[in-house]
Amino acid sequence: MNDVRPSDLRLSDLRLSDLGLSNLRGWYALMVATGLVLVTGCGGGGSKPNVITTSGPNVAAISVNRGPTGNDVNEAFVSVTICVPNTSTCQTIPDVIVDTGSAGLRLTAPLTISLPQQMGSNSHPVAECLPFLSGFSWGPVQTADIKIASETASAVPVQVMSDAAFPVPGACSNMGLQPIDTVAALGANGLLGVGLANQDCGPACAPGTTSNPNLYYECPTTGCVATTEALAQQVANPVATFASDNNGVVIELPAVNGGEATVNGSLVFGIGTQSNNSLGSAKVYTVDEFGNFTTTFKGQTYSSSFLDSGSNGFFFLNSNTSGISDCTDSGFYCPQSPQSLSATNQGANGASGSIKFSIANADSLFSSGNDSAFGDLGGPGLNSFDWGLPFFYGRNVFTVIEGKSTPGGTGPFWAY
Amino acid sequence: MNRILHAYAATALLALILAVPSRMMAALGGNAASVQADQIQLQASLRTVAAEGYTVHELHAATGMVIREFVSPSGVVFGVAFDGPWFPDMHQLLSSHFEQFQQAMAQSSNRGGRRPIEVTLPGLVVRVAGHPRHYAGQAYVPDMLPQGMKAEEIR
Numbered sequence: 001m002n003d004v005r006p007s008d009l010r011l012s013d014l015r016l017s018d019l020g021l022s023n024l025r026g027w028y029a030l031m032v033a034t035g036l037v038l039v040t041g042c043g044g045g046g047s048k049p050n051v052i053t054t055s056g057p058n059v060a061a062i063s064v065n066r067g068p069t070g071n072d073v074n075e076a077f078v079s080v081t082i083c084v085p086n087t088s089t090c091q092t093i094p095d096v097i098v099d100t101g102s103a104g105l106r107l108t109a110p111l112t113i114s115l116p117q118q119m120g121s122n123s124h125p126v127a128e129c130l131p132f133l134s135g136f137s138w139g140p141v142q143t144a145d146i147k148i149a150s151e152t153a154s155a156v157p158v159q160v161m162s163d164a165a166f167p168v169p170g171a172c173s174n175m176g177l178q179p180i181d182t183v184a185a186l187g188a189n190g191l192l193g194v195g196l197a198n199q200d201c202g203p204a205c206a207p208g209t210t211s212n213p214n215l216y217y218e219c220p221t222t223g224c225v226a227t228t229e230a231l232a233q234q235v236a237n238p239v240a241t242f243a244s245d246n247n248g249v250v251i252e253l254p255a256v257n258g259g260e261a262t263v264n265g266s267l268v269f270g271i272g273t274q275s276n277n278s279l280g281s282a283k284v285y286t287v288d289e290f291g292n293f294t295t296t297f298k299g300q301t302y303s304s305s306f307l308d309s310g311s312n313g314f315f316f317l318n319s320n321t322s323g324i325s326d327c328t329d330s331g332f333y334c335p336q337s338p339q340s341l342s343a344t345n346q347g348a349n350g351a352s353g354s355i356k357f358s359i360a361n362a363d364s365l366f367s368s369g370n371d372s373a374f375g376d377l378g379g380p381g382l383n384s385f386d387w388g389l390p391f392f393y394g395r396n397v398f399t400v401i402e403g404k405s406t407p408g409g410t411g412p413f414w415a416y
Numbered sequence: 417m418n419r420i421l422h423a424y425a426a427t428a429l430l431a432l433i434l435a436v437p438s439r440m441m442a443a444l445g446g447n448a449a450s451v452q453a454d455q456i457q458l459q460a461s462l463r464t465v466a467a468e469g470y471t472v473h474e475l476h477a478a479t480g481m482v483i484r485e486f487v488s489p490s491g492v493v494f495g496v497a498f499d500g501p502w503f504p505d506m507h508q509l510l511s512s513h514f515e516q517f518q519q520a521m522a523q524s525s526n527r528g529g530r531r532p533i534e535v536t537l538p539g540l541v542v543r544v545a546g547h548p549r550h551y552a553g554q555a556y557v558p559d560m561l562p563q564g565m566k567a568e569e570i571r
Contacts, residue, residue, distance in 0.1 A: 101530065101547040131503035131551070133544060134530045174507035176518045193548075200548060204479070204501065211479045213502040290501065290550035304499075308547055310530045315545065321568060331534050381532040382545035382552055383571055388531070 050396050052252040053266055053276040057150035058245045062253065064263040064373045064389070068095045072187045073372055074312035074389040076251070078267055080105065080192060081147040082115070085155040089113050090147070095189045098251065098267055099310030100399045102193035104200045104235035105146055106130075106137050106159040108182055109189035115142035118157055120218035120227055127217045127224055128159055128235060129172035130200055135180035137161050137191070138168050140219075146238040148192075151245060151269050153238035161186075169224045171214060191310070192238075194249045194267075196291050196412035197402055199234035206231050240401050245270025247404035248411060250277055251309055255394030258360075259371030263393070271398050271415075272407040279408045282398055282415040285347030291412065295385035297343040304384040305345070307397060307414050311388030313374075314357060315381035322380070324359055332362030332379040343385065347413065357390070443483075444510050444555055448491045451475070454483065457508060469562035470494075483509070486570055488562060495556035495570040501549050510555055513540050517555075541567065 053059055062076045076098045082105075083090035091113045096105075118126045118141040126141045139161035146153040161181035168179070180186045193200065204211050207228045214226035216234070240246055246269075253265035268277050287293050287306075295305035297316070319326045319333075327334035338360040346352040360376035375393045391397070400411030408415055443454055451473040455462050460475035460483070475483040481500030485493050498504045507514045520535040520542075533544040533553070544553035554570045561567065 099530070103548070130548060132530055132548065133533050133546070133551075136503075171505070174505045175503045176506035176510070176514060176521055177503070178521050195547075197549065202549070213479050215502070291547065292550055304546065304550060304552055306547060306550075308530070312531060315532050318543075318568075320566075331531065379531065380534060380543075382543050382554065383568065384545050384552065386532065386545060386547075 056276045058269040060149040060267040062265040066372045083145040096192045097188045100195045101308035101310045103197040103237035104193045107190040108186045110162045124218045124220045135178040151242045153241040166219045198240045248400040252396045256373045256375035260373045263373040284408045284415045286349040286413040294346045302384045307387045314378035315386040318380040334361045443493045494560035497554045497571045499552040
């Protein structure tokens with residue numbers, strides 16, 4: 001169970017020559033040179049294809065591919081450069097997952113540069129344990145300049161999971177999750193959290209809190225001890241600290257019909273700050289205090305629903321409540337024939353709109369062997385809708401950071 | 417004399433508390449008294465609601481986590497649900513089922529993709545969905561569900 005990836009594939013399956021990717025990349029580069037890529041085909045966005053911005057100082061290239069381990073599905077990767085603050089001592093890290101479901105940069109790739117370690121109030125190193133569904137991220141908090149496209153986040157706290165200097169505390173293991181601190185475990189060199197929040201934890205972890213979830217630790221040689229962490233010291237959404245284009249991101253990916261070996265798109269910084277990132281006709285959906293909105297499906301309302309580019313499918317309900325069969329050997333849905341479905345999302349602001357999506361048989365999708373991007377991949381979840389990366393195919397999705405203003409209002413909100 | 421007796425009683429009580437094995441301080445599969453242990457551990461307020469065929473003990477922890485423990489008429493916790501900004505202490509919630517859960521997580525190749533957790537074993541089901549700043553989940557022992565109760569009611 002829970003086999004996210006087609007296990008019968010090997011890295012050797014992904015040779016560029018086999019896939020004709022060299023040519024594809026050439027064509028794509030030609031289109032990029034023209035500034036815009038018009039994507040044809042009808043995707044999640046409806047009848048009109050979405051327009052993907054590919055040029056500008058605020059645009060980073062996204063690639064959906066099998067990733068550094070060769071077996072990822074529906075993971076959107078970007079390249080990120082980290083530097084020792086205020087120096088030209090830098091390391092470029094490719095294949096970092098773009099995650100609108102979290103905040104902050106976390107690295108699994110071993111570092112070839114040495115970043116300054118953040119020290120706590122008792123002058124001991126600070127480390128963090130952050131739970132994700134895929135596992136817990138554990139490692140020291142260090143400080144880096146983060147460069148992506150032409151944007152820079154200066155002296156930002158990041159989490160270096162690849163630094164194993166500190167043993168995992170008991171409270172972290174007691175969540176029962178596995179570590180995601182290696183490239184193999186994460187399936188990527190890192191996670192770039194560019195979601196709704198400014199920091200990963202926020203006021204709950206800061207001094208004066210009455211509800212500390214104990215994510216941050218100070219680590220004397222005798223062992224790590226849970227502590228509070230000031231907002232400015234917390235692992236931060238780097239976008240929020242850019243000098244400009246700092247109110248959020250747009251993820252722009254083409255529609256994906258069936259499966260595709262690679263998909264190219266853009267991560268655009270800022271909303272309404274440049275000629276290439278205006279909200280246009282996108283509708284604003286605000287979120288509740290937890291970063292959720294409401295999805296209504298077959299007459300039932302699910303209030304803990306959310307958009308998340310870091311989830312690799314549509315995850316909702318279970319086989320009983322969705323009426324869609326589970327796969328026998330993985331945690332995905334395997335209907336006998338593709339299911340065309342419809343749901344309605346509603347923001348806390350009352351804005352609502354319907355979403356058409358479909359769920360295909362995951363075993364069939366994976367059987368092609370070479371593909372990494374699947375527009376119709378889904379699986380069971382809980383009593384909520386997790387609108388993962390397939391939601392972003394064929395639809396430009398705006399994620400606005402809490403407290404940041406845009407022409408469409410103040411974040412946090414999504415717009416699409 | 418009285419003072420000595422009090423001191424003796426206090427020491428005995430402390431010894432008793434310290435002697436309680438950690439697996440007793442837990443929910444799933446435990447008795448109704450384990451709910452109170454959870455309440456102390458979580459520094460939570462407790463509300464009890466009777467439903468048809470079972471009782472729900474609802475704990476509100478200081479972290480914002482709400483934990484609902486489902487207790488059968490015979491006083492056994494057959495299911496737990498949680499909802500809150502962060503992950504719960506599964507070791508405490510799952511009690512003697514924790515190792516099963518941990519093993520299932522270790523064996524799954526869920527890592528690499530972010531997606532809901534689904535562990536379905538003959539004696540244990542665990543499902544968790546959400547994202548940082550909001551997680552919700554359920555855990556139950558399938559054979560112990562009261563007759564006619566749907567698993568989706570554990571929420």
